[in-house]
Amino acid sequence: MSNFSDFMNLGIDVATFAGNMNRIVQLDERMTDLRDVVAARKPEYRYDESTMAFKNVTCTTPQKNYLVHNLNLEIKRGKSVIITGPSGCGKSSLLRCLVGLWKCEGLITRPESYGRGGLFYLPQKAYMVTGNLRDQVIYPDIQSKMSDEELLALLEKANIGTVFVQFGGWEGVQDWSKVLSPGEQQRLVFARLFYHHPNFAVLDESTSALDSLNEHKLYLKCLEMNITLISVAHKTALRQFHDLSLHFDGKGGYKVTGISGEEKRKAKIEKKWLPLD
Numbered sequence: 001m002s003n004f005s006d007f008m009n010l011g012i013d014v015a016t017f018a019g020n021m022n023r024i025v026q027l028d029e030r031m032t033d034l035r036d037v038v039a040a041r042k043p044e045y046r047y048d049e050s051t052m053a054f055k056n057v058t059c060t061t062p063q064k065n066y067l068v069h070n071l072n073l074e075i076k077r078g079k080s081v082i083i084t085g086p087s088g089c090g091k092s093s094l095l096r097c098l099v100g101l102w103k104c105e106g107l108i109t110r111p112e113s114y115g116r117g118g119l120f121y122l123p124q125k126a127y128m129v130t131g132n133l134r135d136q137v138i139y140p141d142i143q144s145k146m147s148d149e150e151l152l153a154l155l156e157k158a159n160i161g162t163v164f165v166q167f168g169g170w171e172g173v174q175d176w177s178k179v180l181s182p183g184e185q186q187r188l189v190f191a192r193l194f195y196h197h198p199n200f201a202v203l204d205e206s207t208s209a210l211d212s213l214n215e216h217k218l219y220l221k222c223l224e225m226n227i228t229l230i231s232v233a234h235k236t237a238l239r240q241f242h243d244l245s246l247h248f249d250g251k252g253g254y255k256v257t258g259i260s261g262e263e264k265r266k267a268k269i270e271k272k273w274l275p276l277d
Helices: 003-038 091-098 133-138 146-158 162-166 182-196 212-224 236-241 261-270
Strands: 043-047 053-060 064-078 081-084 105-110 119-121 201-204 228-232 246-247 254-258
Touching: 053 091, 064 091, 064 228, 064 246, 064 254, 081 091, 081 236, 091 105, 091 201, 091 228, 119 182, 133 146, 133 182, 146 162, 162 228, 182 212, 212 228, 212 236, 228 236, 236 261
Parallel strands: 043 105, 081 228, 081 246, 119 201, 201 228
Antiparallel strands: 053 064, 053 105, 246 254
């Protein structure tokens, strides 16, 4: 009887092993398919410190659904662009394509360098590094290219100077993602942007946790520093800080329109927080 039970248990183990192997084979086949999809969607990059452009750029999901199809857009330095559209239409995906974090097809022109004189990317969720307060401002630099007094002025410019006193100056080490609110983290990352002073800043809903006053001040500071903005946003009042609107329809189509001076003045006066979907 014992031998029969052992035989039955062995059969169950073999069946389980076969089932697991089948799932592993299916997973390997799926991974191969995904690698083929990624390999087929490699954009061509050209580098220009004064221009950003998309030529025949197509961005799709891994399921091959269009996010944007055959996008053609040139962004000269000094001509900021606001990107709008329904949720999930590919606004953030396009920005990730721009900085090399998402695969697409077509030709993308952008500055080659990151940071000063080049390109800088600010995601919606601010990235706080392990280290002291100075490290948060100068990241990804290891050594500061500015004096502590100059860095403090950047904190004040981003309206986040209170953290300097609150956390014991530049050498204070904290778990910054926990001790700072989302809005404080976003303002601190703008101090980081001002430190690096790029030609172009890609803002992926980078002020979503801020009130309108702080939001408007930060956008104004960017323009005063001659930083050209490529922004994903959902508030009509932010149109006043841009020159072009790129709107996605959620079906792979898009529309590019200019933002008139009259519209900018109207947005500035009304200061409405309305969705741009």
